[in-house]
Amino acid sequence: xxxxxxxxxxxxxxxxxxxxxxxxxxxxxxxxxxxxxxxxxxxxxxxxxxxxxxxxxxxxxxxxxxxxxxxxxxxxxxxxxxxxxxxxxxxxxxxxxxxxxx
Numbered sequence: 474x475x476x477x478x479x480x481x482x483x484x485x486x487x488x489x490x491x492x493x494x495x496x497x498x499x500x501x502x503x504x505x506x507x508x509x510x511x512x513x514x515x516x517x518x519x520x521x522x523x524x525x526x527x528x529x530x531x532x533x534x535x536x537x538x539x540x541x542x543x544x545x546x547x548x549x550x551x552x553x554x555x556x557x558x559x560x561x562x563x564x565x566x567x568x569x570x571x572x573x574x575x
Contacts, residue, residue: 512536 514532516525 510539 512532512535514529516528520528
């Protein structure tokens with residue numbers, strides 16, 4: 474059993490060395506800014522099953538609420554873009570019609 478743990482730690486250290494040896498450009502780029510949402514749930518060992526389920530259900534409810542809010546905001550932005558594109562297209566067609574009549 475000790476031999477397995479030693480092999481595991483050797484593999485982990487070899488992987489971490491290999492990652493640190495690579496140039497920074499080959500590693501995955503970091504996000505330009507941190508996310509404003511954090512849905513990580515840390516479950517303590519002293520909680521029983523029903524308490525853990527209750528905590529996870531609360532987090533799922535919060536996640537759903539946030540998702541629906543973002544979805545509605547995105548739909549609003551898309552409608553606004555579509556409306557602006559339609560107005561631009563109508564403006565160009567009106568300008569072309571005026572050029573043709575002159």
